[in-house]
Amino acid sequence: MRRKTKAKRVLDPGNEEEKQQDEEEGGEEEGTEESDYLLSRSKSELIAMVLCMQREMEGLREQIRCLTACGKLARNIEALIEKTQTWASGDDSMPAALDMQGVQTGGQQALTPAATPAAAVVQQASPREGILTEPESQRKRLYVLPEYITQDLLDNCNTTATAQKLTNDLLRGLYERECLASHSISGIVYNKKGSPKPALPADEVQTVLRTVQHFFPGKTDAEIKGYIRQKLQNEAKRLRRKPQPPEIKDS
Structure with missing residues (x-):
């Protein structure tokens, strides 16, 4: 099939304008159809659509973090x-070859x-x-914060299993079990007596977050805080189940 020459296109400017006008009208009709479709949906359906879009956006953000x-x-x-x-x-400043055995x-x-x-x-x-x-041991040496995360603490943590396992190991290394049972991550959780539980120090919580994300880059702050919250709740339940020593009455 022969291509339309430039001269013929110049001779038919009216057809080009009509095509462009038809395309614009078609786009307006599509926009009207989309708005009518949204107006025909109920409020609950629209909310469900928005939540679905938010979940898709979170998934895309997670993919971006992984790609980064x-x-x-x-x-x-x-x-x-x-x-x-x-x-x-x-x-000369570096050895020419490394002996892998000695x-x-x-x-x-x-x-x-x-x-x-x-x-x-x-x-x-x-x-x-x-x-x-x-290599796992060498990766541990990359992330040592002397004020909180020491080398000895990291050596006793499992940094290759799961992010939740590493979070639990870090919390057990940083705090006593009774301290975990009596604290919360936000400071607004109430104990059985109705008084709020104090929050863990914010800088120490941030240190745990950054450490876990160093070994598991795909984990978000919200996910790791969920692991911390679950660990604190489990320790509180364990403390409640623990038999209390009998009170000594004065004779």
Whole structure:
């Protein structure tokens, strides 16, 4: 089929205007149909549609967070590859080759100043065994906040199972069980006597949130706070079931 030449298009300007006008009228009709469709729906149906759209938006936000975490991981891997290539090129400031079976503790000290969060996935030496530890242990060393989260606390936490398991381990390491049972996350929860439970320190709660999100980037603040709230409730129930010592009456 022959294409319409430029000259023919110039000779038929009226047809072009009619087509454009038809398209505009068609768009107006579609908009009218959509508005009529919305007006014909009940209030409950519209609310359900809005809630469904909100859930879809939350799902999209979660996907964006996951993609952002994947992008950071990709940049970390690129930085690690660059450092590995630098070491392999024979740079005097770094060992040309790493012996995977006989790395000594001193080697860890030599690598530590040059290690960055991007390249910290490289396995380091274990002072106890003299061999390379698991990558999971090295990832723990990336996130140590001396004021709250210590290295000993992270070593006793399971950072690979689930976000809820890690949250529970952090709470057990930071607080006594009686303290968890007598506190809340918001400060507006009431105990059996009708008095409000004090809230956990906000900065410590934020530290738990950031730590869990470091190991599980896809988790939101609301999800992790739900884990904390559930842990506090479970400890309160356990304390209520615990038999109380008999009161000693004065003779």
